[in-house]
Amino acid sequence: MQKKYWGFILPSTLSFLLTGIYSIIDGIFVGRAMGDMGLAAINIAWPLVALIIALGTGIGMGASVMVSLNRGAGRDDAADQMEGNALFLLVVSSLILTGILYFFGSPLMTLLGAAGEVHTHAMTYLHYILYGAVIQTVASGLTPLMRNRGAAVYSMCAMACGCILNIILDYVLILVFPLGLMGAAIATVLGQLVTLIFALFFYLKKENRISLTNIKPSGSAVKSILKVAASPFGLTYLPSVTIILMNLQCTKYGGDEAVSAYAVLAYLVSFMELLVQGISDGAQPLLSLSKGQNDKKTLRSYTLLTFALGIGVGILSGSLMFLLRHQIPVFYGTSDAAAELIIHAAPAFSLVMALYGLTKPSVSYFYATEHLKQSSTLVYGEVLLTVGTILTLPIVLKLDGVWFTMPCVQVVLSVLAVLFLLTHKKEITPSE
Known part of the structure; x- marks a missing residue:
């Protein structure tokens, strides 16, 4: 059992580890x-x-859960239909999103706090990203579906090759040829194109082909996928909602230096989140399959391993961030003012990292086992808590209130996650 578990976990975690390294x-x-x-x-x-x-991750993970649950219950035809409808959703939704962001990107960027040269650079980055938006959505959605078919190593190679090319092109297009954020965007799109090419080769193989019949949209299949997708979508996008709010309050209470300092801290927190997501996404097919088979003993084993890994990574990441807080600004080339803010705020973000090791796997466990109320409560409850905290705490504590927002939210969510897990303890307790 453990060999099978690590066969899913290690490739997934290594993939997200490389993605996190690229992000940094x-x-x-x-x-x-x-x-x-x-x-x-x-x-x-x-x-x-x-x-x-x-969008791609939410649809891909939502479909993966439904595929595993149906296969575990012996409903192979329904599982195939879920996978085919996922491809339909990925293409159509990405085209719609591209249109929305193309026409409304500039006013949205202004609402997010961009002005002057920052607005100009931000729009350049967005426009070049949009040229490959369909590529990115489909690639990020097919990756968990490939992993769900047991191709965890192949999926890892697809992501790894894309990330490596992205890193190389970042160096060339940002430092060698000073194209700025245009270069960064082009590198991202081309890296995702490599991942998509891997995925297309996988699905062109006879044994993996998705029939046109299964791609044809089915109301019930689409509804099932989107119902589950709400949680992984929120889990993936929530850090960006936090970034929006943090940027606005950093601008208000600390200026551009605070925004720059938070950008560095957000990169590091995102790296840790990706590690935990790699563990959770790797475990998802096994958790969902065990749930579909009603195999409580196996579900319990996989669940305990997943939480042990997530919590361990969280504590280790938080500790490293705290210990290396003086060296972090040097690597990023920040101004002295931004560096002081990073050093000051790093302990608060170290606590966030540690608690992510519990809260993020909790969300993944609940949507993987089709407990959508619990997963949605944790995901969208975090949004509400973040909004309430970041709008009130800085009134009293000024910029410190901005830095303390995320730790406060994660403490509340950790308590809530533990309560939910204790409530569902019987589900993973085998009958005597």
Whole structure:
């Protein structure tokens, strides 16, 4: 059992680890080439760009859960239909989102706090990303579906090759040829294109082909996928909602230096989140299949392993961030003012990292086992808590209130997650 578990977990975690490394390196390149302005621009633009990836991930993970649940229950035809309808949803939804962001991107960027040169750079990044939005959505959606078919290593290679090319192109297009955020966007799209090519080759194989009959949209299949997709979409996109709110309050209480400081901290927190997501996404097919088979003993084993790994990674990441807080600004090339803010705020974000190790796997466990109320409560409850906290705490604590927002929210969510898990303890307790 454990061999099978690690066969899913390790490739998935390594894939997201490389994605996280890319994210950090991307920020270093932008910071060194463009300074605080570049970091602020890409950070403000990111919530709009992240919609593309979150859309693909949400649909892909939602379909993966439904495929595994149906296969575990012996409903192979329904599982095939879910996979085919996922492809339909990925293409159609990405085209719609591209149109919306193309026509309304500029006013949305202004609402997010971009102005002057920051607005100009942010819009450049968004426009070049949109040229490959369909590529990114479909690639990010097919990746979990490939992993769900047992092709975890192949899926890892698809993501890894895309990330490696992305890193190489970032260096070339940002530092060698100083194309700024246009170069960063082109590198991202071309990296995702490589991942998509891997996925297309996978699904062109005879044994993996999706029939046109299964691609034809079915109301019940689409509804089932979207119902589950709400949680992984929210889980993937929530950091971007937090970025929006944090950027606005950083601008209000600390200016551009605070926005730049938060951009660096957000890169590091995102890296840790990706590690935990790699663990959770890797475990999802096994959790969903065990749930579909009503195999409580196996479900319990996979669940305990997943939480042990998530919590361990969270504590380790938080500890490293705290210990290395003085070295972090040097790597990113921030101004002295931004560096002081990073050092000051790092302990609060270290706590966030540690608690993510519990809260994020909790969300994944609940949607993987089709407990959608619990997963949605944790995901969208975090949004509400973040909004309420970040609008009130800075009134009293000023910029410190901005830094303490995320730790406060994660403490509340951790308590809620534990209560939910204790309520569902019987589900993973085998009968004597």
